[in-house]
Amino acid sequence: MDTAEPTTVGIINRENWIGALPAPVREAIEARMTRFTVAPGMPVKRAGEAATRIFQVETGFLSLIGLHVDGRQALITIYAAGNCFSETAMIVRREHNHTTIALTPAVVRQLERDDFWELYHRHPEIPEALCRKFAEAISRQMASREQRATQRLGQRIATMFANLAEHAGESVVGGETRILLPITQSNIADIFDVTRQSVHREVSHLKQLGIVDKRHGDWVVIDSERLRQICSY
Incomplete structure (x- = not known):
């Protein structure tokens, strides 16, 4: 889980900004992370909860779930090994917009809020990597819209x-x-x-x-x- 893949359009991608960091920075993050396991159907985070940590999938698959206005759940995307998530909510200091649930048995890493901000301010490579991630996410959204139109x-x-x-x-x-x-x-x-x-x-x-x-x-x-x-x- 130590490489980053290029931007792709699809229900699954393996975007991994932590893995793409220089080794000393990546190791500093991983040293602060803790692991937990989730069974299929169990939530990792819920919509409306405060963003108190970021996550990275180590093994297995998780689904990002939204809600229709009538209350039905809707699959938005699937996180695979390497995927990091919840950084946006952490950075803008808002609640989570969506729920993330395990699709398969999974192992997930988490980095607590205080550790995230300490490392964020100590290592300029981290905000740079996150800027690239957010830019690539916008590119994927645009490519997805173009795909839908064409x-x-x-x-x-x-x-x-x-x-x-x-x-x-x-x-x-x-x-x-x-x-x-x-x-x-x-x-x-x-x-x-x-x-x-x-x-x-x-x-x-x-x-x-x-x-x-x-x-x-x-x-x-x-x-x-x-x-x-x-x-x-």
């Missing part, structure tokens, strides 16, 4: 499956990839702000083409090459 829903869903397979996939017999996350069609509809019926239509088309399938509750990418071709149309 790509068909089927293409965006194909890109999502490719992203899931890359970051949360397990190779199985026959060259297929099993996605290790419990993603539903309702989750996909929330991500793209469309109806579940629209998602069902596009996913059914991918199934008919023999590109993806759902087996025993898990999504399986059958033909990665054809999936990539649809993503690039």
